[in-house]
Amino acid sequence: QSVLTQPPSVSGAPGQRVTISCTGSSSNIGAGYDVHWYQQLPGTAPKLLIYGNNNRPSGVPDRFSGSKSGTSASLAISGLQAEDEADYYCQSYDSSLSGPVFGGGTKLTVL
Amino acid sequence: EVQLVESGGGLVKPGGSLRLSCAASGFTFSSYTMNWVRQAPGKGLEWVSSISSRSTYIYYADSVKGRFTISRDNAKNSLFLQMNSLRVEDTAVYYCARRHGDYLPLDYWGQGTLVTVSS
Numbered sequence: 001q002s003v004l005t006q007p008p009s010v011s012g013a014p015g016q017r018v019t020i021s022c023t024g025s026s027s028n029i030g031a032g033y034d035v036h037w038y039q040q041l042p043g044t045a046p047k048l049l050i051y052g053n054n055n056r057p058s059g060v061p062d063r064f065s066g067s068k069s070g071t072s073a074s075l076a077i078s079g080l081q082a083e084d085e086a087d088y089y090c091q092s093y094d095s096s097l098s099g100p101v102f103g104g105g106t107k108l109t110v111l
Numbered sequence: 112e113v114q115l116v117e118s119g120g121g122l123v124k125p126g127g128s129l130r131l132s133c134a135a136s137g138f139t140f141s142s143y144t145m146n147w148v149r150q151a152p153g154k155g156l157e158w159v160s161s162i163s164s165r166s167t168y169i170y171y172a173d174s175v176k177g178r179f180t181i182s183r184d185n186a187k188n189s190l191f192l193q194m195n196s197l198r199v200e201d202t203a204v205y206y207c208a209r210r211h212g213d214y215l216p217l218d219y220w221g222q223g224t225l226v227t228v229s230s
Contacts, residue, residue, distance in 0.1 A: 034214055046217075048216050097170075100146070100158045100210075102155060
């Protein structure tokens with residue numbers, strides 16, 4: 001049972017836009033802590049995709065964007081491409097655990 | 112180039128011990144909080160432990176508290192995880208990852224090392 005809640009899977013056709021939600025509580029996202037997103041391609045380590053709710057590291061396409069409101073956050077991917085097929089994880093900080101907390105992950109399938 | 116390279120994984124029996132290492136290069140290791148994150152086969156990511164830049168602050172997930180010990184050697188740019196009293200449910204790929212502060216992201220990850228606990 002992950003501290004942050006994500007849908008297990010989402011899908012979309014090439015070129016479409018999909019969103020992945022991440023719901024937390026008053027001890028993590030709702031407490032004002034930033035949300036970060038990671039992309040994990042099959043068989044590889046996670047890679048930072050979005051940091052500080054809506055910032056992209058160098059090299060991440062602007063097709064990826066993030067937002068946060070209240071106790072939830074969202075990752076949006078526009079102009080879907082086959083190479084976007086991966087698992088996506090949200091992460092925040094939890095004051096009751098004194099450490100990072102993750103969502104359960106969402107598998108994106110590009111149809 | 113930032114590099115984190117884990118080692119020390121393998122097959123161990125329940126109740127056994129294992130020590131993981133993470134060799135860091137390409138950045139000022141002593142300036143970063145270091146973390147261990149694990150991923151059980153087919154499952155999601157689970158934070159295991161964190162150690163602050165000078166080892167002042169150390170935290171563990173409840174699932175490993177009292178069994179695992181995190182440490183670091185800043186002179187050797189190395190991070191360690193001593194795992195004792197291993198359980199079947201500790202089977203996972205263990206990643207080391209760096210973080211510049213409590214609320215900041217895990218911006219670089221190693222490739223991971225597989226720990227299998229089985230009789």
